[in-house]
Amino acid sequence: MPDSDQNTGQRCKQQCWSAGYKFAGTQGGVECFCGNIFINHGIGMGCTTMCSGSNNGEMCGGLWHLSLFETGLYVPNGFIGCYKDKRDRILSTSLYSSDSITGDVCKQDCKDAGYRYAGTEGLECFCGHTFKDYTKETGCNAWCSGNQNERCGGHWRISLYDTSCEFVNYLK
Incomplete structure (x- = not known):
């Protein structure tokens, strides 16, 4: 900052x-x-x-x-960042919309479907093999409906994840 x-x-x-x-x-x-x-x-x-x-x-x-x-915010493992999204979506596939979405659930569902990247934007879960080179942003301020301590994107903002990341304990 x-x-x-x-x-x-x-x-x-x-x-x-x-x-x-x-x-x-x-x-x-x-x-x-x-x-x-x-x-x-x-x-x-x-x-x-x-x-x-x-x-x-x-x-x-x-x-x-x-x-x-x-900060008290839950951030799923594999979180890449908050990105601006556009009508030509940063990730190619809209997987589903859910009233109980979290970053971990979307990430796992995209991984299970064979995608490398996942993203949450409000109630929506997006997937892709690559992601477009859009601007990294702030503004991912929509609470995940499945976890009120986690952010799931925002208005034209997407929380982006790498599905290949496994948990690494850096606190040891």
Whole structure:
């Protein structure tokens, strides 16, 4: 995210959550990073830089140290990102529409049907062997009907997944 002179842990968490990410991290007082996985390099004592937007002494990481937070958003394994969709769809096949959709279910159904990629857009599940080179976006803010802690795209926004990804525990 862009550097901010109003950075706090809560503000960074909100920005990352709104952009559809599972993790948020502050660093150097003004920086906010978002992601869906992290590799644990160990716990350090270097989070000594005050948040630029804090008036209560909150620390926002330090030099090469990240204060890490979970946003509370569930992100299925294999999540590629939120993309803008168009009438000429990013994925070639509309598989189905469901009032109990989740990213994991759509991803598995596309995988079972022999597709490499899956995407949720509202109640719809799309599949494809490739995906078009459309713009990576924010705005995947529609809650999945099958999991109210997960985002399933949005208005002309699609949550895109790689069906070939298996779970890797990066937290060990």
